[in-house]
Amino acid sequence: MKRNLLMGDQTLFRDPDIFEIDHVPEQFNFRDTQLSELAYAIRPAMAGGRPFNSVLRGLPGTGKTTSVRVLFSEIEQTTKRVLPVYINCKNDRTRVSIFGSIFNRIFGHYPPTTGIAFRKVYNEIGNYLSDSRTVAVVCLDDVNYLMYENRLNDILYVLLRLYEEFPGARLGVIAAVSNMEIDLMTKVDSAVWSVFRPVDIYFPAYGYEEVREILSRRVRCGLYPGAMSGEVLDLITQRTVTAGDLRVGLTIIKESVANAEKAARKEVLAEDVSTSVSAKDIRLRDAIGGLSPEEKKFLAVLAEVVRDSEELPTSGALYEVLNKRLSTGPANFYKRLNKLESMEIISLTPLQGRGQTREISLRYEVEEVLKVL
Numbered sequence: 001m002k003r004n005l006l007m008g009d010q011t012l013f014r015d016p017d018i019f020e021i022d023h024v025p026e027q028f029n030f031r032d033t034q035l036s037e038l039a040y041a042i043r044p045a046m047a048g049g050r051p052f053n054s055v056l057r058g059l060p061g062t063g064k065t066t067s068v069r070v071l072f073s074e075i076e077q078t079t080k081r082v083l084p085v086y087i088n089c090k091n092d093r094t095r096v097s098i099f100g101s102i103f104n105r106i107f108g109h110y111p112p113t114t115g116i117a118f119r120k121v122y123n124e125i126g127n128y129l130s131d132s133r134t135v136a137v138v139c140l141d142d143v144n145y146l147m148y149e150n151r152l153n154d155i156l157y158v159l160l161r162l163y164e165e166f167p168g169a170r171l172g173v174i175a176a177v178s179n180m181e182i183d184l185m186t187k188v189d190s191a192v193w194s195v196f197r198p199v200d201i202y203f204p205a206y207g208y209e210e211v212r213e214i215l216s217r218r219v220r221c222g223l224y225p226g227a228m229s230g231e232v233l234d235l236i237t238q239r240t241v242t243a244g245d246l247r248v249g250l251t252i253i254k255e256s257v258a259n260a261e262k263a264a265r266k267e268v269l270a271e272d273v274s275t276s277v278s279a280k281d282i283r284l285r286d287a288i289g290g291l292s293p294e295e296k297k298f299l300a301v302l303a304e305v306v307r308d309s310e311e312l313p314t315s316g317a318l319y320e321v322l323n324k325r326l327s328t329g330p331a332n333f334y335k336r337l338n339k340l341e342s343m344e345i346i347s348l349t350p351l352q353g354r355g356q357t358r359e360i361s362l363r364y365e366v367e368e369v370l371k372v373l
């Protein structure tokens with residue numbers, strides 16, 4: 001029999017990209033209310049005015065990013081006077097990188113990484129918006145990743161005050177948050193909030209019928225006919241609804257199809273349906289995917305220390321190990337620790353009567369973290 005190890009002889013996928021998390025579906029249903037609220041906030045920009053700022057709140061996988069992408073693509077097809085800028089704060093976390101991304105959208109290239117002051121980048125953006133009367137709409141997706149070291153305040157402050165220095169410059173911010181425990185208002189200084197004053201747009205979780213319809217459409221586009229029965233789709237829908245995150249369903253479909261292919265079946269059976277995917281799992285992969293190589297090494301050592309300690313390690317004890325193994329130094333140590341906390345990978349609990357000392361725990365199983373790393 002002819003074997004083809006790298007290119008499987010047969011695949012059930014008509015188009016595997018359809019199941020990627022960042023795929024923008026052709027049909028985006030069930031979010032009409034949110035889309036019209038967001039369109040309402042952006043609309044003044046279409047007439048050259050300052051858009052309303054907005055906050056999109058909803059659990060992961062409730063369509064916040066997709067709503068922004070849908071409207072941004074409509075803007076791009078309609079006018080050049082509005083410049084939509086999408087920023088994922090998991091990747092762009094500093095003032096320099098966020099303004100670098102805005103600069104790139106305007107001028108088609110990033111500012112040089114060395115030898116250029118932030119102020120110069122800022123001035124060029126401000127002058128461009130002011131002179132060209134282009135209105136910028138900046139989406140800060142997963143803005144919770146900026147909630148450490150006061151970065152969110154700093155970045156919102158600089159963005160929202162641009163018009164003061166550059167008369168005529170107009171810019172609106174869309175901030176998306178997927179952690180429902182976070183009340184953005186309490187995280188932003190009142191002086192910044194008084195300029196921000198966002199419209200609140202809530203994205204509720206999808207119900208059973210909605211999830212089934214969304215997944216079934218994906219299956220019709222992404223798999224060959226007959227590859228997945230209604231019963232198997234019901235099973236996957238049920239797991240997705242229980243997990244409360246559409247990304248779980250998309251990942252289960254991908255893995256189940258791969259299992260069926262491995263068993264050389266032409267149809268996914270109930271036994272192929274992967275049971276190991278959970279919303280927590282996806283959150284962990286997502287969070288770790290947003291770490292730099294140095295931060296990953298830091299987390300790996302931290303996880304090993306947690307695994308090998310009888311009690312939860314303190315920040316002091318952990319610092320000793322990390323400094324010895326990775327020459328972390330105190331400033332980087334606390335920066336990385338705070339970042340891992342903001343990404344909800346670890347918890348830092350203050351110890352009573354011990355000043356700045358914190359007790360460190362992982363929010364996931366140690367082995368799970370090490371496996372994903």
Ligand SMILES: Nc1ncnc2c1ncn2[C@@H]1O[C@H](COP(=O)(O)OP(=O)(O)OP(=O)(O)O)[C@@H](O)[C@H]1O
Nearest residue numbers: 021025028029060061062063064065066178214246
């Ligand atoms: N109404 C919908 N119709 C079709 N697909 C959808 C719908 N809502 C969400 N999806 C799909 O679910 C996945 C997750 O959606 P999206 O990234 O927009 O969620 P999110 O709320 O931004 O999540 P996060 O908070 O993690 O960023 C994407 O693949 C998206 O295409």
